[in-house]
Amino acid sequence: MSMLELREVDLFYGDAQALDGVSLDVASGEIVAIIGANGAGKSSLIRTIFGMEKPRRGSIRFEGQEIAGAAPHRICNLGIGQVAEGRQVFPNMTVRENLEMGAVVPRARAGAAAAMDRVFVMFPRLAERRRQLAGTLSGGEQQMLAIARCLMGQPRLVMLDEPSLGLAPVVVVEVFRVVRELNARDGLTLVLVEQNVAQSLALAHRGYVLENGRIVMQGAGAELLADDRVRQAYVGL
Ligand SMILES: Nc1ncnc2c1ncn2[C@@H]1O[C@H](COP(=O)(O)OP(=O)(O)O)[C@@H](O)[C@H]1O
Ligand SMILES: [Mg+2]
CATH class of the missing domain: 3.40.50.300 (P-loop containing nucleotide triphosphate hydrolases)
Incomplete structure (x- = not known):
């Protein structure tokens, strides 16, 4: 099926x-x-x-x-999770707050802390910048944050x-x-x-x-x- x-x-x-x-x-x-x-x-x-x-x-x-x-x-x-076109993060929220927003869906609430640990392992730059406002990240970091936020919803x-789109070649490789x-x-x-x-x-x-x-x-x-x-x-x- x-x-x-x-x-x-x-x-x-x-x-x-x-x-x-x-x-x-x-x-x-x-x-x-x-x-x-x-x-x-x-x-x-x-x-x-x-x-x-x-x-x-x-x-x-x-x-x-x-x-x-x-x-x-x-x-x-x-x-089902989706990452929309154009790196839509909340610019005036910190990295951590953006990630928390990804876990408000009922299916993800209980596992939110473990999910955050996992995305920080996968995206160490986001872990380093967890207290920084998302709007101050580079384009590539914002895209990683958008992907990481989606993963916080624990989608299959x-x-x-x-x-x-619009990212430097080295960041494209990373994506x-x-x-x-x-x-x-x-x-x-x-x-x-x-x-x-x-x-x-x-x-x-x-x-x-x-x-x-x-x-x-x-x-x-x-x-x-x-x-x-x-x-x-x-x-x-
Ligand atoms: N919100 C909308 N209202 C009216 N037309 C739209 C809207 N979004 C997309 N379209 C039109 O629908 C078609 C498909 O667009 P889109 O799905 O964005 O294509 P793609 O992502 O492949 O570039 C285009 O002709 C576009 O102009
Ligand atoms: Mg399109």
């Missing part, structure tokens, strides 16, 4: 259709990459799964339970929307290392939206190509990466 299963999902903004009959599966333990040009609907897809947009049609099941149209806090409490599925480690070591299931298409397909078990709100290709990460159409359109080789 898939951990996450979408069937024929349609999303509209007014009259404009952003998702058109999207069906996809994410199995437990997978990294699934979503690739596509700007405006293809990648963020809309993540926002719809997380309950921030309501689909007009279709089914979204997480561990067998229908979640289409449910509120984000309910979806979060079932074990994490969706990352362009986590490396990909974290994604790999969360999957390989912690067994976390991940949906990864990335404009670093070659790197994300190399890391992902499987991928989907989204064009104008539709899935136009799917396959193993390595298979998509070797595909001429994918290379010409998204890898620039």
